[in-house]
Amino acid sequence: MSSVVRGARARARIEVTAAIKEEARRQLASDGAAKLSLRAVARELGMVSSALYRYFPSRDDLLTALIIDAYDSLGETAEAAHAAVADAAPVERWVTVGEAVRGWALAHPQEYALIYGSPVPGYSAPQTTVPAAARVGLLLIGIVRDAHRSHALEVPLLTDELVPEAVRLAADLAPDLPPGAVTALVAAWAQLYGLVGFELFGQFNRVVEEREPFFRHAVTRLAQGVGLR
Amino acid sequence: MSSVVRGARARARIEVTAAIKEEARRQLASDGAAKLSLRAVARELGMVSSALYRYFPSRDDLLTALIIDAYDSLGETAEAAHAAVADAAPVERWVTVGEAVRGWALAHPQEYALIYGSPVPGYSAPQTTVPAAARVGLLLIGIVRDAHRSHALEVPLLTDELVPEAVRLAADLAPDLPPGAVTALVAAWAQLYGLVGFELFGQFNRVVEEREPFFRHAVTRLAQGVGLR
DNA sequence: GGAAAGTGTGAGCACTGCTCTCGCTTGATC
DNA sequence: GATCAAGCGAGAGCAGTGCTCACACTTTCC
Numbered sequence: 001m002s003s004v005v006r007g008a009r010a011r012a013r014i015e016v017t018a019a020i021k022e023e024a025r026r027q028l029a030s031d032g033a034a035k036l037s038l039r040a041v042a043r044e045l046g047m048v049s050s051a052l053y054r055y056f057p058s059r060d061d062l063l064t065a066l067i068i069d070a071y072d073s074l075g076e077t078a079e080a081a082h083a084a085v086a087d088a089a090p091v092e093r094w095v096t097v098g099e100a101v102r103g104w105a106l107a108h109p110q111e112y113a114l115i116y117g118s119p120v121p122g123y124s125a126p127q128t129t130v131p132a133a134a135r136v137g138l139l140l141i142g143i144v145r146d147a148h149r150s151h152a153l154e155v156p157l158l159t160d161e162l163v164p165e166a167v168r169l170a171a172d173l174a175p176d177l178p179p180g181a182v183t184a185l186v187a188a189w190a191q192l193y194g195l196v197g198f199e200l201f202g203q204f205n206r207v208v209e210e211r212e213p214f215f216r217h218a219v220t221r222l223a224q225g226v227g228l229r
Numbered sequence: 230m231s232s233v234v235r236g237a238r239a240r241a242r243i244e245v246t247a248a249i250k251e252e253a254r255r256q257l258a259s260d261g262a263a264k265l266s267l268r269a270v271a272r273e274l275g276m277v278s279s280a281l282y283r284y285f286p287s288r289d290d291l292l293t294a295l296i297i298d299a300y301d302s303l304g305e306t307a308e309a310a311h312a313a314v315a316d317a318a319p320v321e322r323w324v325t326v327g328e329a330v331r332g333w334a335l336a337h338p339q340e341y342a343l344i345y346g347s348p349v350p351g352y353s354a355p356q357t358t359v360p361a362a363a364r365v366g367l368l369l370i371g372i373v374r375d376a377h378r379s380h381a382l383e384v385p386l387l388t389d390e391l392v393p394e395a396v397r398l399a400a401d402l403a404p405d406l407p408p409g410a411v412t413a414l415v416a417a418w419a420q421l422y423g424l425v426g427f428e429l430f431g432q433f434n435r436v437v438e439e440r441e442p443f444f445r446h447a448v449t450r451l452a453q454g455v456g457l458r
Numbered sequence: 459g460g461a462a463a464g465t466g467t468g469a470g471c472a473c474t475g476c477t478c479t480c481g482c483t484t485g486a487t488c
Numbered sequence: 489g490a491t492c493a494a495g496c497g498a499g500a501g502c503a504g505t506g507c508t509c510a511c512a513c514t515t516t517c518c
Contacts, residue, residue: 037475118343158446192423194424242464288507
């Protein structure tokens with residue numbers, strides 16, 4: 001992809017594409033993914049609906065673009081929050097990332113639902129979304145790796161029944177970490193999203209009163225379970 | 230509500246209602262909640278679409294009925310699995326319930342997405358669903374309570390910052406359990422669904438290879454974190 | 459038996475995603 | 489600099505959706 005914008009037409013295309021995504025994001029935030037309507041977006045932008053298909057070949061493609069943006073926005077938020085405490089103790093770094101994820105989710109519920117709730121049924125996220133989706137995971141791996149390198153990681157034990165190969169990530173992204181740590185890390189990663197999802201989707205209504213301290217407590221224990229101290 | 234079916238008309242109504250739900254469930258399972266169409270259900274049943282509104286005043290009401298059924302089906306499955314190991318050690322009972330939830334989710338992905346994924350956007354589950362939704366939670370509470378009564382529960386510690394009142398459940402459903410146990414229980418409950426959701430919605434693709442032993446291991450550690458032995 | 463309530467019919471409204479043809483404008487090529 | 493293809497917007501149109509309403513018919517209740 002060339003970074004040089006060749007002419008007025010190319011520049012206009014970029015602007016219109018951005019405007020469409022912006023308006024779509026607005027409608028997504030206010031009404032949810034199911035009610036996101038191409039026609040309504042076009043109407044709001046003062047163009048006819050068929051013109052919009054010059055920019056996104058289908059509704060699903062527009063949604064995919066929004067999903068990637070959402071992953072990036074979440075990843076950026078988490079990375080920024082983490083950067084502010086990069087030199088702190090591992091547990092604090094972990095908790096900070098967890099709280100950043102929760103904060104972003106509460107601020108962008110529909111976008112969170114789009115990426116971590118049930119994927120819009122009948123639609124499976126294409127491969128393009130993978131790199132953007134991995135950002136928070138990589139952040140967590142980095143924290144555990146740092147702890148391990150400075151011998152501050154208490155490696156969790158593996159049950160007998162669990163073969164180390166169960167978590168493929170070990171061989172791919174974190175070959176330097178012991179299997180027990182990777183396993184615990186992946187599980188904690190998923191569990192973090194369980195906590196956020198339950199709060200966001202109302203499962204904690206009439207159950208958990210003080211959400212924020214509860215989350216901080218739970219996510220701290222999650223960090224300890226991974227072996228961070 | 231009278232349990233006596235008064236006449237042919239009342240009996241027919243029950244049958245038609247059941248047939249609608251059955252066909253709707255079929256379409257839900259095959260195409261997902263978003264593509265569930267009243268007209269298609271009616272078509273399949275050989276009736277005109279407007280007739281269906283005599284039974285369910287709106288699409289959302291039909292969805293609500295399916296949600297309640299799904300909660301009940303999940304609860305029933307979990308309870309049945311638990312009953313088979315009711316006399317076993319607390320950890321085994323816990324793991325059995327967890328595996329039952331996972332098994333049901335894998336067998337009914339769309340229904341699981343309907344109740345634990347993002348709720349269908351623009352639609353918030355009415356109060357009617359609450360009792361059905363609580364069944365698995367009550368099961369888990371029962372396991373912890375039994376362990377506590379037989380002095381087999383290692384009560385988890387609470388961090389200073391977390392006030393015991395944070396988890397309101399303590400005062401309502403399990404006043405006999407210590408706050409630390411209730412807090413850990415609620416967190417573990419949410420985390421269980423994080424594990425199931427990540428597997429179901431593809432987040433473990435290219436990450437976790439051997440799903441079943443991984444899940445068993447993670448959910449066992451979850452039980453231990455609650456204090457079960 | 460007659461009034462009232464319940465049930466199915468078909469037309470119709472407003473909306474959706476998407477396609478296709480038509481012209482206009484832009485921009486690269488000869 | 490003229491030419492010609494590619495990019496773009498407009499508008500009509502198709503098939504589908506949720507939902508409403510007036511109408512007829514049937515069952516139930518008084």
